[in-house]
Structure formats: structure tokens, C-alpha cells
Amino acid sequence: MKLKLTFNYLFLIVFAIVALFPFYWMFTTAFSQHTFISDPQIIPIPFYSGAIRDVVFRHSFLRWIFNTALITGIAAIGNVLVASLAAFAFACIRFKGRDLIFYVLLSTMILPGFLMIVPRFFIMAKLGWLDTYQGVFVVFWFVMFSTFLLRQYYLSISSDTLNAARIDGCSLWKMYTKLILPMSKPVLLTLFIIRFVQVWNSFLWPVIVLRSNQMKTLTVGMSEFYGIYMTEYNKIMAGGLISLIPIILIFIFFAKQIEKGLQFQLKT
Amino acid sequence: MFKKCVVGMLVIGLIFSLGIASFAEKTKLLVYERLDGCLEDTTEKLEIAFEEEFPDIDITIETFVPKTYQNEILLLAASGKLDADVIYSVSDFRLNVFVNGGIIIPLDELLEKSGIDISKYPQRLFQAGTRNGKLYGFPQRPQPRGTVNYNQDLFDELGIPYITRETTWEEFKGYLRKLTLKDEDGTVIRYGCLDKYPQLDLLYLFGGRMVDDPFNPTEVVFGEDLVKVFGEFLEMAEEGLMMPLPVYKALGGSKPKIFAEEKVATIITHLGYRGGFATASFRWDAELIPAPNGVFGGAHTDLMGWSINAKSKNPEVAFKWIKWSTFSPIAQNIYDSQWEVNSNKMSYVTELNETFAEIADQRQPAGWRCVYEAQKNVVVFPIFEGSGDFMNKYWEATWGVLYDGNSLETLLEAEKEMQRLLDEALAK
Amino acid sequence: MNDDGIRVKGIGPYLFILPMVVGISIFGFYALFYVFRLSFFKSTLLTSEYVGLDNYFYIFKEKWFLSSLIHTLYYAMWSVPLNLLVGLTLAFALYKKMRFGTLFRFIYLLPWVSSTVIVALIFRYVFNPEWGLVNWFLGLFGIGKIMWTQSYLLAIPVIATMGAWQSAGFGMIIFLGAINSIPKEIFEAADLDGCNEIQKFYHVTIPLLKPIIFFYLVISLITAFQVFDAVYAFLEGVPGMSSWAIFTSPVQICSYFIYQVGFGMFSFGRSSAMGIVMFAVVVILLVMQKFLLGKNYNFLGRN
Numbered sequence: 001m002k003l004k005l006t007f008n009y010l011f012l013i014v015f016a017i018v019a020l021f022p023f024y025w026m027f028t029t030a031f032s033q034h035t036f037i038s039d040p041q042i043i044p045i046p047f048y049s050g051a052i053r054d055v056v057f058r059h060s061f062l063r064w065i066f067n068t069a070l071i072t073g074i075a076a077i078g079n080v081l082v083a084s085l086a087a088f089a090f091a092c093i094r095f096k097g098r099d100l101i102f103y104v105l106l107s108t109m110i111l112p113g114f115l116m117i118v119p120r121f122f123i124m125a126k127l128g129w130l131d132t133y134q135g136v137f138v139v140f141w142f143v144m145f146s147t148f149l150l151r152q153y154y155l156s157i158s159s160d161t162l163n164a165a166r167i168d169g170c171s172l173w174k175m176y177t178k179l180i181l182p183m184s185k186p187v188l189l190t191l192f193i194i195r196f197v198q199v200w201n202s203f204l205w206p207v208i209v210l211r212s213n214q215m216k217t218l219t220v221g222m223s224e225f226y227g228i229y230m231t232e233y234n235k236i237m238a239g240g241l242i243s244l245i246p247i248i249l250i251f252i253f254f255a256k257q258i259e260k261g262l263q264f265q266l267k268t
Numbered sequence: 269m270f271k272k273c274v275v276g277m278l279v280i281g282l283i284f285s286l287g288i289a290s291f292a293e294k295t296k297l298l299v300y301e302r303l304d305g306c307l308e309d310t311t312e313k314l315e316i317a318f319e320e321e322f323p324d325i326d327i328t329i330e331t332f333v334p335k336t337y338q339n340e341i342l343l344l345a346a347s348g349k350l351d352a353d354v355i356y357s358v359s360d361f362r363l364n365v366f367v368n369g370g371i372i373i374p375l376d377e378l379l380e381k382s383g384i385d386i387s388k389y390p391q392r393l394f395q396a397g398t399r400n401g402k403l404y405g406f407p408q409r410p411q412p413r414g415t416v417n418y419n420q421d422l423f424d425e426l427g428i429p430y431i432t433r434e435t436t437w438e439e440f441k442g443y444l445r446k447l448t449l450k451d452e453d454g455t456v457i458r459y460g461c462l463d464k465y466p467q468l469d470l471l472y473l474f475g476g477r478m479v480d481d482p483f484n485p486t487e488v489v490f491g492e493d494l495v496k497v498f499g500e501f502l503e504m505a506e507e508g509l510m511m512p513l514p515v516y517k518a519l520g521g522s523k524p525k526i527f528a529e530e531k532v533a534t535i536i537t538h539l540g541y542r543g544g545f546a547t548a549s550f551r552w553d554a555e556l557i558p559a560p561n562g563v564f565g566g567a568h569t570d571l572m573g574w575s576i577n578a579k580s581k582n583p584e585v586a587f588k589w590i591k592w593s594t595f596s597p598i599a600q601n602i603y604d605s606q607w608e609v610n611s612n613k614m615s616y617v618t619e620l621n622e623t624f625a626e627i628a629d630q631r632q633p634a635g636w637r638c639v640y641e642a643q644k645n646v647v648v649f650p651i652f653e654g655s656g657d658f659m660n661k662y663w664e665a666t667w668g669v670l671y672d673g674n675s676l677e678t679l680l681e682a683e684k685e686m687q688r689l690l691d692e693a694l695a696k
Numbered sequence: 697m698n699d700d701g702i703r704v705k706g707i708g709p710y711l712f713i714l715p716m717v718v719g720i721s722i723f724g725f726y727a728l729f730y731v732f733r734l735s736f737f738k739s740t741l742l743t744s745e746y747v748g749l750d751n752y753f754y755i756f757k758e759k760w761f762l763s764s765l766i767h768t769l770y771y772a773m774w775s776v777p778l779n780l781l782v783g784l785t786l787a788f789a790l791y792k793k794m795r796f797g798t799l800f801r802f803i804y805l806l807p808w809v810s811s812t813v814i815v816a817l818i819f820r821y822v823f824n825p826e827w828g829l830v831n832w833f834l835g836l837f838g839i840g841k842i843m844w845t846q847s848y849l850l851a852i853p854v855i856a857t858m859g860a861w862q863s864a865g866f867g868m869i870i871f872l873g874a875i876n877s878i879p880k881e882i883f884e885a886a887d888l889d890g891c892n893e894i895q896k897f898y899h900v901t902i903p904l905l906k907p908i909i910f911f912y913l914v915i916s917l918i919t920a921f922q923v924f925d926a927v928y929a930f931l932e933g934v935p936g937m938s939s940w941a942i943f944t945s946p947v948q949i950c951s952y953f954i955y956q957v958g959f960g961m962f963s964f965g966r967s968s969a970m971g972i973v974m975f976a977v978v979v980i981l982l983v984m985q986k987f988l989l990g991k992n993y994n995f996l997g998r999n
Binding site: 111120233237 | 700701702703704708709710712713715716717719720722723724725726727728730731734741786789790800802803804805806807808809810811812814815817818821861864866869870873907908910911914915918921922925951954955958959964967968971974975978979982
Binding site for chain 2: 740741742959962
């Protein structure tokens with residue numbers, strides 16, 4: 001048994017090194033003078049803080065962080081709420097056309113995002129939402145990915161529980177708020193984290209909608225470092241590192257709840 | 269940080285004083301710029317300097333992400349929300365799209381009124397922005413291709429004179445022989461030069477010649493001379509003076525990288541790379557050099573300058589920006605200062621510089637409609653110029669790539685063949 | 697709980713799905729129909745011309761798009777199982793309470809959080825034929841330099857590995873949640889029945905995970921067809937490349953063609969047609985996948 005345990009640990013440690021080395025390299029490149037990728041410097045000598053300085057001060061980097069955080073937060077929360085509403089209905093309630101509607105909605109996930117940019121852009125132009133926060137986050141609210149995931153979880157809730165609640169006089173809404181939401185809090189949190197990361201790293205949609213420097217998100221702003229003639233890799237790595245920080249903070253902050261969420265058990 | 273504060277205070281001060289001083293309506297001007305790096309203090313400085321010279325104009329410059337700039341403009345135009353007066357435009361097929369879509373206006377009248385004498389500049393630069401006989405794009409930042417970037421420190425070390433506009437091609441080849449470093453086995457450690465477009469070598473192998481129209485060639489343009497040029501390049505490759513494409517890719521495929529690492533002593537490319545080469549630790553400079561037939565000494569204008577939005581309410585005012593940003597030394601200084609380049613290195617100049625005119629103008633065959641025709645029924649477009657079916661032509665046209673008729677299959681085959689030949693050259 | 701949900705009267709459930717349906721109708725369906733309609737035109741968005749099925753004929757005449765579908769399929773073939781494998785393995789290695797468990801879970805989440813392009817650049821370095829770590833490591837065993845990026849047969853599995861590395865954390869979270877949501881009673885019942893570890897694993901855990909595995913497979917397949925930036929960042933060092941260079945690239949990903957033809961060359965009609973063809977292919981694959989996985993994929997049922 002002990003052997004199995006140490007083997008387990010060994011495997012995990014090796015995998016962890018593999019997972020972490022690239023970040024170490026990102027770190028050393030960010031503090032180097034290289035504007036191209038070459039042999040990685042294991043020790044960051046000479047230490048050059050120009051890239052970080054440039055990134056933070058010669059661009060509106062802090063503003064970008066704010067924009068990204070705002071847009072991502074609203075997008076993730078909104079999506080989780082809308083999706084859980086729909087997932088509850090799809091999973092737990094029998095109604096006419098349920099399966100058909102579900103699969104048809106699911107098919108909207110298949111078409112690649114960049115093809116849909118054109119019509120969505122026109123919609124946003126008509127609404128006057130170009131270069132605004134809502135132009136970006138509203139699109140992320142209506143994504144079937146979340147509904148799909150939540151539905152798979154909610155499928156395990158037995159009708160008996162729900163019917164019992166009904167006998168107690170619960171309306172659908174009460175069922176949702178008093179029963180489903182609290183029970184699935186951990187999954188919702190997990191989903192929130194997943195969506196948060198996805199929106200945080202999104203590029204194709206924000207870059208098209210957001211124009212002015214004050215409105216850009218991190219991925220958009222950092223793409224400026226990919227010049228036509230020169231790609232400033234040290235700035236890219238520096239920016240990449242800095243944009244990791246808020247996410248890592250969120251992870252740490254929610255660590256306890258995430259742990260609980262990964263331990264959650266559905267009532268039977 | 270301090271600089272930013274000063275600039276910020278200047279801006280506030282300026283706005284404040286202007287606001288109090290004049291209740292008169294100022295003309296508003298919106299410019300969409302596309303800058304590598306998009307450093308914000310650059311645009312702030314440009315705005316301030318411009319408003320100093322034209323106090324009755326209130327200018328805003330917005331920089332877009334270079335990668336998606338064209339898409340953004342297209343989408344904005346298609347949804348009717350293109351509000352800028354001046355947009356940065358590029359002289360390739362996208363200009364055709366904008367012209368045919370009616371979103372930009374011809375600049376000829378405005379040009380005449382402005383009194384700029386363009387006859388002393390390379391006409392091709394203006395031709396690049398001309399469609400249907402009218403000028404739609406004003407070349408603020410054309411990019412001469414055929415600029416040799418050379419490692420000055422290395423030249424010093426080997427006692428080679430610096431490259432000037434008087435350097436002949438033969439002399440240049442002589443330098444390359446000195447610059448190329450091989451070890452005992454004959455493997456090249458440091459190449460004399462790099463040219464990233466050796467597809468032309470292949471063209472030469474197929475006995476290429478340049479004609480004026482791919483489908484109905486009537487005139488042979490610089491036929492034998494062209495073959496001679498390509499022959500030159502091929503010879504250079506065979507002598508080991510020129511880094512072959514596969515080696516370039518294996519070393520990372522980045523011009524700044526191989527230059528900084530001294531894997532090549534000179535790089536023939538266009539002027540836009542100066543920012544990238546700034547990372548080299550040695551002194552370097554750049555000069556236009558006429559290739560034997562000057563094909564590479566010519567100016568290739570794939571980046572350009574300005575167009576004026578058809579919806580602009582103040583086209584004359586818009587043209588003032590065009591004129592100022594292109595010719596004003598103050599503007600040029602600001603554009604220069606964007607890159608943290610060391611002294612003695614080339615800075616960002618306007619290529620509408622008279623001295624470029626001598627060399628640049630003579631060389632490249634007229635217009636963009638140049639086509640190379642090879643013997644085996646394989647046709648090459650260096651660039652294409654569109655009317656009508658330009659989308660098809662774009663697919664078929666690349667820089668010096670071979671293809672057969674309308675089929676991209678053959679293009680793929682031709683590229684593979686080229687790769688194979690180059691691999692052979694490398695293996696020798 | 698093999699049930700189908702509760703019965704209700706009235707429009708209640710429809711109200712619950714309303715926000716999602718409305719939103720998706722606007723941003724999903726309208727977009728889909730717009731693209732579909734556009735595929736019958738020759739359009740630069742500023743000008744357009746009706747051409748009927750010409751764009752589709754063009755696709756089938758120019759075989760490069762079809763071959764790119766094959767490359768992409770090959771990619772999906774590697775990527776989907778790899779992702780699933782890595783996600784499940786990590787989840788199973790980490791679901792118990794253990795020392796540093798939280799730390800490990802955190803570390804594996806990191807790659808997923810960083811930008812795909814940066815990860816691609818890192819992998820590009822590691823797999824460089826000349827001085828990359830991988831070839832150096834293989835060299836220690838006397839294996840010659842492998843040219844990872846020359847042929848799509850080799851390059852694509854490497855890229856799929858890159859994808860798996862990055863989505864490891866994502867799969868891990870999802871499967872951890874699923875594993876830990878299996879009520880303890882089921883395991884206790886199995887123990888009572890005298891099952892050993894392996895039997896528990898195969899006959900209890902896996903079947904109960906089927907809904908989530910199905911979800912993950914669907915998502916993986918859809919995502920596999922949408923990668924592109926990372927692929928070219930890996931191959932060329934810059935995300936995306938000029939349109940002419942793509943033909944010399946060993947790997948041709950269909951979504952990249954769709955992007956280039958559309959946004960690179962402003963040929964939106966053709967691009968839309970390609971998108972629709974890709975859409976059809978993915979739908980067929982998904983239906984096949986559902987079919988292969990059998991019927992009991994919808995419920996967390998008790999045995």
C-alpha cells in the first residue's frame with residue numbers, strides 16, 4: 001500500500017514539474033531583454049525590468065485589468081444564473097418539446113465563434129453597444145455550455161424530492177430558489193470559475209467590439225505586443241504573468257469553497 | 269511614470285486653457301491609426317503637437333490592434349458606424365474592397381489644393397494607392413523592400429566599409445564573401461545575408477521571365493535582367509553566402525533573432541524591421557541597396573498611410589492631418605521616439621524622402637501588375653492588382669510563388685518542390 | 697432515479713428556459729442563419745452578389761479544404777481521447793484527501809488558466825528539433841533528432857498533447873466534482889456486496905460518471921474543431937500567419953482556413969460556406985458519438 005502511495009506521489013510530482021516549468025520560463029522571459037523567444041534563461045540574468053515597466057506604465061494596463069475583471073465577473077455570474085434556470089427546467093421538469101429544444105439549442109455551440117462575429121457585430125452596432133462593456137458580456141451570458149453541464153448534474157435530482165416539495169406547496173420558483181440553488185451551490189461555483197477563466201482569456205469577440213484604449217481587456221491590449229515586424233515576447237510574457245495574478249487570487253480566495261464543491265454530494 | 273504625469277498635466281492644462289480661451293466651435297477630427305506597439309504616449313504627443321499647430325482643430329487619435337485593424341474597419345464600415353475622418357489604409361487588395369464599397373474618397377483634388385509637389389517622390393508609391401485612376405491612399409509610411417540591415421561592428425572588425433547608396437551589387441557580394449564564416453567542414457556558421465523570399469530562386473530555375481499580364485502576355489519586362497537577378501540570388505545561395513529558407517526556419521524563423529545572434533551579417537528586408545533589430549547588441553544600420561536589376565532595390569508598398577472616410581464632414585481638415593503627419597519633422601520625431609532605439613540606429617523616417625527617390629524610382633517595373641512567366645506554363649504573380657475577380661487573383665497571387673492557372677493544388681505542389689530544391693541546396 | 701422529471705401544469709418551465717432561449721435566438725440562431733444565408737453570396741460585407749451554390753462547389757473543387765477537414769479530424773482523434781484520459785487520470789489521482797492535495801489541484805489548474813498562445817510558444821520551444829528539451833531528452837537514449845514540426849502526422853499529436861496539457865485542469869475539475877458527487881452509500885453497498893477496488897472502479901464509478909463523460913466528450917469534440925491560434929503559434933511562432941504561408945504549413949486546420957478566407961481575404965461568402973460544411977461534419981460526428989456511447993448516458997442511475 002505504501003508503495004502505491006509513493007508511486008502516486010511521484011507521478012504527481014513529475015506532472016507538477018512539467019506543469020510548472022513553463023511558468024518559470026515565462027517568469028524569466030518576462031524579466032529579460034529578449035523580444036524574441038530564444039533559449040530560455042534558467043537564471044534571469046541580466047535582470048531587466050523594462051518589459052514589466054513598459055507593460056504597466058506605457059499602456060493602460062491597470063485599466064485593462066479593471067475592464068477585464070468587470071466584464072468577466074458580470075459575464076460569468078449572468079451566465080451561471082441564466083443557465084441554472086434553464087438547466088433546472090431541462091433536467092427536472094417534463095414539458096412538451098423539452099428534448100427537441102435542448103438539442104437544437106445545443107447545436108448553436110458547434111459553429112465556431114469567429115464566424116458568428118459578423119452578425120453579432122451588426123447586432124451590437126444596431127444596439128449602439130460597440131465599444132461598451134455590455135457589448136462584450138451580454139454575448140457570454142447565453143452560452144449552452146453551462147446549461148449543458150448543469151443539466152447533467154441536475155439530472156440526478158430525484159423527482160420524489162421535488163414532488164415532495166410540491167406537496168408542501170412550493171411553486172417552481174420556490175423549488176428553484178429554496179431547493180436547487182442552495183443544493184447546487186458548489187457546482188455553480190465551479191461553473192462560475194470555469195466560465196470566469198474562459199471569458200478572461202477570450203480574445204476574438206472583445207477585440208472586435210472594444211476599440212478605445214480605455215475599454216480594452218487584457219487579451220486585447222496584450223495583442224498589441226504582436227507587432228507586424230517585431231514581437232515583443234518579453235512584454236507578452238510579462239503581461240501574461242500579470243494577468244494570471246487576479247485569477248490566482250480568485251482561486252486562493254475561493255479555495256475553500258472549491259474544495260467543498262468538489263466534495264459535494266447530492267441528496268438522494 | 270513621471271513622464272506620464274507631465275504629459276497628463278500638459279493635456280489637462282491645454283484643454284483647460286483652450287476651453288476658457290475659445291468658446292468657438294472647434295472642428296473635430298477623428299483618426300484611426302494602426303501602430304505597432306500602440307504606445308499611448310505616442311498618440312497623446314501627436315495629438316498635442318498637432319493641436320499646437322492647428323489650434324482650431326480638436327483631434328483624437330485612436331489606435332487599433334494591428335492584427336485585427338482591417339477587420340475592424342470593414343465591420344464598422346459595413347454596419348455604417350465608421351465615424352473616423354481619416355483611416356489608416358493598406359495598399360493591397362483591401363484597398364480595393366474599400367474603394368468598391370464606396371467608403372473612402374479620392375484624394376486627388378485635396379492633394380492639388382494642398383500644394384504638395386509629389387513629382388519629386390517615387391511615383392510608384394502613389395500608384396500603389398491608386399485605383400481606377402484616382403488616388404485613394406496617401407503613402408505616409410511606405411516600406412522600401414531591399415533595405416540592407418548590416419552589422420556595423422562586424423564590418424569594423426573585418427575592415428569592410430559601411431554600406432552606402434553608392435555600394436554596387438558586386439561590391440556587396442564581395443562583402444558577403446568576407447562576412448560568411450565557415451568552419452573546417454565547410455558548414456556555414458555565419459551567413460553573409462538572408463533574403464526571405466528565395467522562391468525567386470525557383471523561378472529562375474524554371475527559366476522565369478516577367479510579363480505584363482498573366483493570361484495574355486504581350487510585353488516582356490526586364491526578362492533577361494530578371495533572370496540574371498534570380499541567378500545572382502541562386503549563386504549566392506550555392507556559395508553559401510545566403511541563408512536558405514529551411515535553415516532560417518530551423519533557427520527560429522525570426523529575423524531579429526538571427527540578426528541579434530549574429531547568424532547572419534546582413535539582412536535584406538524592408539525598413540519596418542528596425543524596431544526588431546534594435547535588440548541586437550552591436551551597432552547596426554540600414555541602407556537601400558540596388559540589386560542588379562533593382563528588383564529588390566525598389567519600394568514595395570504594402571503598408572501605406574491614409575485614406576479619408578466618405579462620411580467625413582471635414583475632408584479638407586482631414587487632409588491637413590495627412591499632410592502634417594507625413595511631412596512635419598515634429599510628427600516624424602514623435603513616431604521615431606516610439607521605439608527605444610539606441611543612438612546610431614536607424615529611426616522611423618518618412619520614406620517620402622527625396623534621397624530615396626533616386627534609387628527607389630528607377631527599379632521596380634511599373635505598376636503592380638507585374639507577373640513572372642515561367643517556361644513550364646507556370647505563372648507567378650508577385651503581387652496582384654485587382655479589378656473584377658480580385659478575390660480569385662489574391663488566392664493565386666503571392667510573393668513570387670508559382671502556380672498553374674487557377675488551381676491552388678499546383679501552388680501547393682510548387683511550394684513543396686521549392687522546399688525540396690532548397691533542402692537539396694542545404695544538404696550539399 | 698431513472699425518471700424523466702416532474703409534471704407541471706402551465707407555462708412555468710417555459711419561463712425558466714425563456715432567458716436562455718431568447719438570448720440564444722438572438723446571438724446563436726440569428727447568427728447561424730445569417731451565416732447560412734451569407735454562404736450563398738459572394739460578399740465582402742460591403743458589396744455582395746448572389747451566387748447560389750457556387751461557394752460550395754468551390755470548396756469541393758479546391759481539395760485543400762477537404763484535406764484540412766481530414767487534418768482536423770486527425771487532430772480530434774488524438775485530442776479527444778487524450779483530454780479525457782488526462783482529465784480522468786488526474787481526477788482519480790486526486791480525489792482522495794491527501795497531503796498537498798489542494799496544492800496539487802491548484803498547480804494543475806494553472807496551465808488551463810494561461811493564454812493558449814503562450815502555452816503554444818512554450819511547447820514550440822520544447823519541441824524544437826534543434827535544441828528543444830524533448831529531442832535532447834530522447835538523445836540521451838540514443839534516439840536521433842525527430843523533426844516534430846515537419847509532417848502533420850507527427851505535429852498533430854504533439855499539438856493534441858499541448859491541448860491536453862492545457863485542458864488537464866479543466867477536465868480535472870469537472871471529473872473531481874462528478875466523482876465526489878457519487879453518494880457514499882453506493883460505495884458502501886458495493887463493499888457490502890464484496891467488490892474489490894477494481895470492480896468498484898469499473899462497475900460503479902465509471903457508469904455513474906457516464907453523463908459527465910458524455911458531456912466532456914461532446915465539449916472536447918466541438919472544441920477540437922475550433923482550435924486555430926494555438927496551432928499556428930506552435931508551428932510558426934506567431935499566432936496566425938499571412939495567407940500565403942499557410943499552404944506550406946504541414947498542418948492545415950480547417951477553422952484556420954475559414955478564418956483566413958473570411959477575415960484575411962474578405963471572402964465572407966466562401967468562408968461561411970466552409971463554416972457550414974464544417975458544422976455539418978461536426979453534427980454528424982456528434983450524432984455518431986451519441987450512438988456509439990449507447991443509450992444510458994442521460995441518467996445517474998442506480999444499479
